[in-house]
Amino acid sequence: MSQKQTGNSADSNSDENDLEALKRLLVEGVSLDQPVPSVSPSPAPGLFKRDDDDEDSSIGAPLTGTQTDGDVQGALGLFAEAAQDMATAGVELGLGRHFACADFCNQAAEKAAQAVSLLRFGRRSMYDHDLRALGALVGAPQEIQDEMATLTPFHPESFYADTPPEEADEVINAEQASGYVQSARHVLRWARNIVLNA
Numbered sequence: 509m510s511q512k513q514t515g516n517s518a519d520s521n522s523d524e525n526d527l528e529a530l531k532r533l534l535v536e537g538v539s540l541d542q543p544v545p546s547v548s549p550s551p552a553p554g555l556f557k558r559d560d561d562d563e564d565s566s567i568g569a570p571l572t573g574t575q576t577d578g579d580v581q582g583a584l585g586l587f588a589e590a591a592q593d594m595a596t597a598g599v600e601l602g603l604g605r606h607f608a609c610a611d612f613c614n615q616a617a618e619k620a621a622q623a624v625s626l627l628r629f630g631r632r633s634m635y636d637h638d639l640r641a642l643g644a645l646v647g648a649p650q651e652i653q654d655e656m657a658t659l660t661p662f663h664p665e666s667f668y669a670d671t672p673p674e675e676a677d678e679v680i681n682a683e684q685a686s687g688y689v690q691s692a693r694h695v696l697r698w699a700r701n702i703v704l705n706a
Contacts, residue, residue, distance in 0.1 A: 580706050583627035587703045590619035594696055597689055606685040607676035610662035613692035614639070617659050620699035621646050627706050637663040643695075652698045655691040662688070 597612035617639055624646045625633040635642040639656035648656065661667060671679050680688075 578627040578706070579630050580627060583623045583703045583706065586619050586626060587623040587699060590616045590623060590696055590699065593619060594689075594692055597692060601682070601685050601689060604682070605677055606680035606682060607662070607667070609685040610659070610680055610688045611664055611667075613688040614659045614662040616692045617656050617695040618642065620696050621648065621656065623703050624648075624699050627703055637666060648695075648698065652695055655694045658691045659688060659695075 593612045593616035597609045597616060600606075600609040600612060621639070621642050622632045625631065628646065633642060633645040635645060637660065639660045640653045643653035643656040667676065
């Protein structure tokens with residue numbers, strides 16, 4: 509029995525180290541002269557308790573002092589995708605592809621909000637491409653909901669309903685696209701403070 513307890517403790521330490529490594533990568537980025545730490549791709553057991561899955565109350569107990577139904581690793585992974593979309597938006601802006609920039613800003617804001625949803629509710633929130641509504645669902649403050657509303661029109665399905673694809677980059681100028689980048693960054697900063705402090 510002591511071997512089993514030792515194994516569980518080692519697994520918990522490994523899972524905590526994986527989460528800390530992922531958080532560090534999100535905050536600090538990757539240095540080109542150091543190896544990238546490995547992060548376990550599977551959900552870390554014991555991060556949250558699901559009553560329907562666990563009959564023994566000691567199984568699935570949270571690693572911290574507070575119990576949560578959230579998916580910490582899923583939230584971190586989705587936030588990392590949002591950060592990648594934000595970087596791509598900057599590249600697209602530099603290339604003069606203004607609609608692509610706005611589209612990636614839209615995607616970054618959505619993924620950041622959905623990362624908060626995963627953390628708070630253990631699942632993504634259903635919504636209909638209205639980013640303000642998604643922000644309200646996940647408890648974003650009003651100013652973040654306003655930033656998200658600014659990015660709502662750039663979901664491709666909505667945008668292309670009124671604008672032919674070949675005219676997309678002509679409809680948005682560089683100054684507007686730069687403003688959308690700023691809006692998306694505000695949303696990501698808000699989400700980062702929630703997700704990385706979980």
